[in-house]
Amino acid sequence: MTTSEQTPLTDAAAWARLNAHYEQVKDLHLRELFEQDPTRGETFTASAGDLFVDYSKNRLTAETLEILVDLARERGVAERFEAMVTGEKINTTEGRAVLHTALRAPRGAVVEVDGVDVVPQVHEVLDRMAAFADSVRSGEWVGHTGQRIRTVINIGIGGSDLGPAMAYTALKPFTQREIECRFVSNVDGADIAEATRGLDAATTLFIVSSKTFTTLETLTNATTARDWLVGQLGDESAVAKHFVAVSTNAEAVGGFGIDTANMFGFWDWVGGRYSFDSAIGLSLMVAVGPDGFRELLAGMHEIDEHVRTTPLERNVPVLLGLIGIWYRDFFGAQTHAVLPYSQYLDKLADYLQQLDMESNGKSVTLSGQPVDAPTGPIVWGTPGTNGQHAYYQLIHQGTTMVPADFIGIARPAEDVGEHQDLLMANYFAQPEALAFGKTPEALREEGVAEELVPHRTFEGNRPTNSILLPELTPRTLGQLIATYEHKVFTQGTIWGINSFDQWGVELGKVLAKRIAPELTAGSDADLAHDSSTNALIRRYRSLRGR
Numbered sequence: 001m002t003t004s005e006q007t008p009l010t011d012a013a014a015w016a017r018l019n020a021h022y023e024q025v026k027d028l029h030l031r032e033l034f035e036q037d038p039t040r041g042e043t044f045t046a047s048a049g050d051l052f053v054d055y056s057k058n059r060l061t062a063e064t065l066e067i068l069v070d071l072a073r074e075r076g077v078a079e080r081f082e083a084m085v086t087g088e089k090i091n092t093t094e095g096r097a098v099l100h101t102a103l104r105a106p107r108g109a110v111v112e113v114d115g116v117d118v119v120p121q122v123h124e125v126l127d128r129m130a131a132f133a134d135s136v137r138s139g140e141w142v143g144h145t146g147q148r149i150r151t152v153i154n155i156g157i158g159g160s161d162l163g164p165a166m167a168y169t170a171l172k173p174f175t176q177r178e179i180e181c182r183f184v185s186n187v188d189g190a191d192i193a194e195a196t197r198g199l200d201a202a203t204t205l206f207i208v209s210s211k212t213f214t215t216l217e218t219l220t221n222a223t224t225a226r227d228w229l230v231g232q233l234g235d236e237s238a239v240a241k242h243f244v245a246v247s248t249n250a251e252a253v254g255g256f257g258i259d260t261a262n263m264f265g266f267w268d269w270v271g272g273r274y275s276f277d278s279a280i281g282l283s284l285m286v287a288v289g290p291d292g293f294r295e296l297l298a299g300m301h302e303i304d305e306h307v308r309t310t311p312l313e314r315n316v317p318v319l320l321g322l323i324g325i326w327y328r329d330f331f332g333a334q335t336h337a338v339l340p341y342s343q344y345l346d347k348l349a350d351y352l353q354q355l356d357m358e359s360n361g362k363s364v365t366l367s368g369q370p371v372d373a374p375t376g377p378i379v380w381g382t383p384g385t386n387g388q389h390a391y392y393q394l395i396h397q398g399t400t401m402v403p404a405d406f407i408g409i410a411r412p413a414e415d416v417g418e419h420q421d422l423l424m425a426n427y428f429a430q431p432e433a434l435a436f437g438k439t440p441e442a443l444r445e446e447g448v449a450e451e452l453v454p455h456r457t458f459e460g461n462r463p464t465n466s467i468l469l470p471e472l473t474p475r476t477l478g479q480l481i482a483t484y485e486h487k488v489f490t491q492g493t494i495w496g497i498n499s500f501d502q503w504g505v506e507l508g509k510v511l512a513k514r515i516a517p518e519l520t521a522g523s524d525a526d527l528a529h530d531s532s533t534n535a536l537i538r539r540y541r542s543l544r545g546r
């Protein structure tokens with residue numbers, strides 16, 4: 001047991017110090033902080049792998065950071081990280097180890113769960129995935145009619161969708177363009193209908209991805225996909241050449257009719273939202289090739305090692321986590337924006353929403369007590385510069401503090417004309433404007449009419465991190481994602497919550513199972529929900545002529 005599992009967060013000595021310190025620094029303006037220390041922009045920075053992080057535009061001092069690091073020490077962040085990566089069952093509510101770091105451990109490393117080294121199993125599956133991916137990519141794997149595969153459709157949801165979908169988009173320039181990947185997640189029939197529209201079943205391969213293989217959305221989509229395929233090819237036996245599965249549940253895969261020879265396994269110690277570097281990434285591996293996938297794993301491993309070996313003061317995921325806690329728990333910021341200046345990172349915020357919000361959206365501690373400080377923020381964002389022309393108004397001049405990560409890529413995959421420099425000019429300009437704002441005096445000097453001065457004033461003092469990557473490659477993407485994984489870990493550890501369960505998604509699933517048959521059968525009088533739910537169901541039935 002580490003400290004955070006035993007004692008309330010607010011009992012920590014560093015917590016009391018942070019409270020007192022907050023009162024001293026809360027009104028300091030970033031303008032003053034930069035005036036006091038003109039070297040701040042060079043010293044409040046850190047690197048991990050190829051990631052460079054400038055955290056100087058945050059409302060904190062060197063002392064703030066010192067106390068935050070003391071808090072991390074007191075809450076046992078390093079010890080709990082060690083417990084996690086060595087296979088301790090830190091997911092106590094499910095009795096499981098948490099070993100996504102073992103998914104990227106190099107061949108020959110040893111990580112034991114219940115006395116069994118899991119690394120050989122990890123590499124055995126990776127090798128099978130590689131052989132499969134190569135055969136699809138080369139055209140050696142042919143469909144029922146002897147034709148090669150042109151479209152791969154991953155069917156999965158949550159962690160079995162968001163990771164591969166995000167990474168496929170991010171790594172488009174590294175994909176074999178002759179094979180297109182599509183992703184179907186929503187149980188809304190529109191998703192599978194649109195994904196298969198116009199496709200030739202003879203050249204389509206489905207990867208059914210589900211850790212549990214019991215997820216309603218995925219099984220429903222997989223059944224519809226199988227009907228579509230058999231409908232087009234006119235032969236049940238075609239399924240064998242057009243369906244593979246990724247799951248921890250071999251029995252259910254067999255029960256669905258997919259040959260378990262075409263199943264790629266993983267383990268209960270891989271959480272859904274931490275699984276895209278497991279076999280869940282099979283579609284991605286087909287797209288970027290086994291070498292690309294291994295580069296991604298290597299990038300993630302670099303960050304795992306960084307966290308393990310770097311002092312907390314320079315530990316990038318730990319620092320990002322601590323800065324997030326400073327805003328969430330002391331300034332009361334409810335959200336955290338992720339603003340990538342890269343179109344390829346279009347799906348990053350969607351992915352991070354599950355990673356962060358499903359992990360740290362908790363209100364009880366590991367020991368079941370109510371938390372004594374606010375936990376995970378609402379995570380959101382879209383690629384810059386689009387957000388600038390939509391919601392940045394609120395970030396600049398609204399009444400809510402929105403701490404944000406600005407993510408920039410120096411060397412673009414598509415170096416088209418002056419696009420990149422214009423994009424990056426915005427990447428640099430926005431955090432500058434957010435931090436330093438524009439004073440009424442400056443406006444008056446420019447001759448702005450007095451009645452417009454309040455409207456055109458930018459208060460500034462709005463905090464950001466700037467994360468800069470040299471380029472977006474499988475390796476740097478792996479580094480970026482592992483950085484966020486361990487940021488979330490750091491925060492969960494400090495809050496003393498279980499970042500690895502997700503009981504909060506259960507109730508809605510149970511109720512939906514109960515309601516589904518009520519939508520088609522039975523009489524209105526049989527409905528036994530609250531009056532609102534009953535009336536809505538009745539209205540739906542009537543709109544559908546039932």
Ligand SMILES: O=P(O)(O)OC[C@H]1O[C@H](O)[C@H](O)[C@@H](O)[C@@H]1O
Nearest residue numbers: 158159160210211212215272505
């Ligand atoms: O991979 P599966 O078992 O199908 O689960 C898919 C997703 O659904 C669940 O409800 C959880 O909220 C997610 O953590 C999980 O990633």
